[in-house]
Amino acid sequence: MSKIYIETYGCQMNFADSEIVASLLQKEGYGVTKEIAEADYVLINTCAIRDNAEQRIRKRLRELRAQQQHNPQLRIGILGCMAERLQSQLMVEEENVSFVVGPDAYRRLPELLRQVRTLGVKAAETELSTTETYDDIEPVRLNSNGISAYISIMRGCQNYCAYCVVPYTRGRERSRDPETIVAEARSLWQQGYKEVTLLGQNVNSYRWKDGENTVDFPELMRRVAEVSPRMRVRFATSHPKDLSDKLLEVMASYDNICKCIHLPVQSGSDRMLKLMNRHYDSAWYLDRIAAIRRYMPDCSITTDVIAGFCSETEEEHQMTLEMFSKVRYDYAYMFKFSMRPNTYAEKHLVDDVPDEVKTRRLEEIIALQGQIALENNQQEIGKTYEVLVEGESHRSKEQLFGRNSQNKVIVFDRHDVLPGQYVRVKVVRCTAATLIGELVDA
Numbered sequence: 001m002s003k004i005y006i007e008t009y010g011c012q013m014n015f016a017d018s019e020i021v022a023s024l025l026q027k028e029g030y031g032v033t034k035e036i037a038e039a040d041y042v043l044i045n046t047c048a049i050r051d052n053a054e055q056r057i058r059k060r061l062r063e064l065r066a067q068q069q070h071n072p073q074l075r076i077g078i079l080g081c082m083a084e085r086l087q088s089q090l091m092v093e094e095e096n097v098s099f100v101v102g103p104d105a106y107r108r109l110p111e112l113l114r115q116v117r118t119l120g121v122k123a124a125e126t127e128l129s130t131t132e133t134y135d136d137i138e139p140v141r142l143n144s145n146g147i148s149a150y151i152s153i154m155r156g157c158q159n160y161c162a163y164c165v166v167p168y169t170r171g172r173e174r175s176r177d178p179e180t181i182v183a184e185a186r187s188l189w190q191q192g193y194k195e196v197t198l199l200g201q202n203v204n205s206y207r208w209k210d211g212e213n214t215v216d217f218p219e220l221m222r223r224v225a226e227v228s229p230r231m232r233v234r235f236a237t238s239h240p241k242d243l244s245d246k247l248l249e250v251m252a253s254y255d256n257i258c259k260c261i262h263l264p265v266q267s268g269s270d271r272m273l274k275l276m277n278r279h280y281d282s283a284w285y286l287d288r289i290a291a292i293r294r295y296m297p298d299c300s301i302t303t304d305v306i307a308g309f310c311s312e313t314e315e316e317h318q319m320t321l322e323m324f325s326k327v328r329y330d331y332a333y334m335f336k337f338s339m340r341p342n343t344y345a346e347k348h349l350v351d352d353v354p355d356e357v358k359t360r361r362l363e364e365i366i367a368l369q370g371q372i373a374l375e376n377n378q379q380e381i382g383k384t385y386e387v388l389v390e391g392e393s394h395r396s397k398e399q400l401f402g403r404n405s406q407n408k409v410i411v412f413d414r415h416d417v418l419p420g421q422y423v424r425v426k427v428v429r430c431t432a433a434t435l436i437g438e439l440v441d442a
């Protein structure tokens with residue numbers, strides 16, 4: 001039996017896709033190994049969102065040359081966004097790559113692997129689809145803790161934010177049949193999973209037409225939440241322009257829908273938001289934050305932000321800091337702007353904020369956010385939360401960690417608690433990143 005070894009980089013969508021790839025290849029008789037030394041094929045599922053994500057893959061490919069010297073039969077393939085962006089050019093630039101497969105072409109993998117092995121040729125398949133959702137594929141849960149799993153509910157994006165490669169690497173937006181999503185959630189619950197995360201680039205625009213009826217994202221959330229009141233439901237990612245009161249109402253009315261929303265802000269300046277083609281301004285964004293707080297005062301809010309986008313002034317950077325001070329995020333993914341080939345920004349804008357200015361602005365955002373996260377966590381001291389236990393704490397075997405509904409990590413002494421259990425934990429101390437608690441009851 002030929003064996004595949006899969007390495008995944010980037011966003012949760014890529015991790016979910018790797019599970020689809022494993023399933024497709026297992027059906028064709030391939031084994032999946034966790035030991036690269038046993039592998040006949042190494043599949044690297046890649047990210048193209050920032051230049052340093054791609055540089056990391058290129059470095060990994062150089063490291064893998066040693067592996068190939070050891071095993072000349074080893075074939076390496078690149079999947080995902082970098083494969084789609086660079087297509088067969090990648091096999092010219094990186095000689096040890098034998099095949100390149102884009103995110104909508106994974107069904108062709110078995111055939112491509114056969115070609116590579118039997119004909120000794122290189123192969124590329126990067127055609128994007130307007131219909132592919134892999135909805136009939138039951139993913140193989142790779143590196144699973146048996147507690148939490150991802151469910152892909154849609155693919156692609158057509159928002160065309162000025163800085164983003166995703167619409168070019170993942171194609172047009174398309175939603176998956178809700179019945180297959182609910183069936184996957186039910187099957188996970190029956191296998192003992194306690195938490196599912198519904199994934200899409202912009203889940204709020206999920207839409208499925210079923211004759212006269214339309215299933216939108218709030219309705220889908222309701223259906224998944226009803227699989228079991230003891231199975232937690234999360235989702236990622238929301239676009240602020242589409243975050244509806246209807247969704248907030250559904251979230252508020254089900255205890256098992258987790259009270260945590262990731263709402264990428266990207267900038268606090270209206271001019272920057274327009275230039276980024278985000279389709280909202282700061283007033284709209286703050287209105288959505290107020291709506292979240294109105295429906296769910298205990299909901300945590302996280303975000304993404306870009307420091308130093310094209311032509312960003314000092315004053316506009318200050319507006320981003322003000323936005324952070326107003327919203328008081330619980331967590332933020334913070335990055336310097338990185339120009340990506342073929343995006344609107346690359347074709348029409350100038351990357352004119354000097355790197356040292358971008359770095360300084362980013363550091364200012366990170367420092368402010370660190371302070372806010374710590375203060376937010378200090379407010380949690382004395383509160384008791386239901387925690388879904390995920391495993392052993394990285395610091396000590398004597399402690400376990402889990403998350404509350406707000407997705408905050410809580411560490412506590414293990415007693416005789418097991419991963420996968422729900423327990424109640426009282427918060428007694430904190431850092432900016434972690435809550436430390438005491439077990440109240442199991």
Ligand code: SF4
Nearest residue numbers: 157159160161164166
């Ligand atoms: S919403 Fe914007 S940032 Fe997100 S994937 Fe689509 S184009 Fe990229």
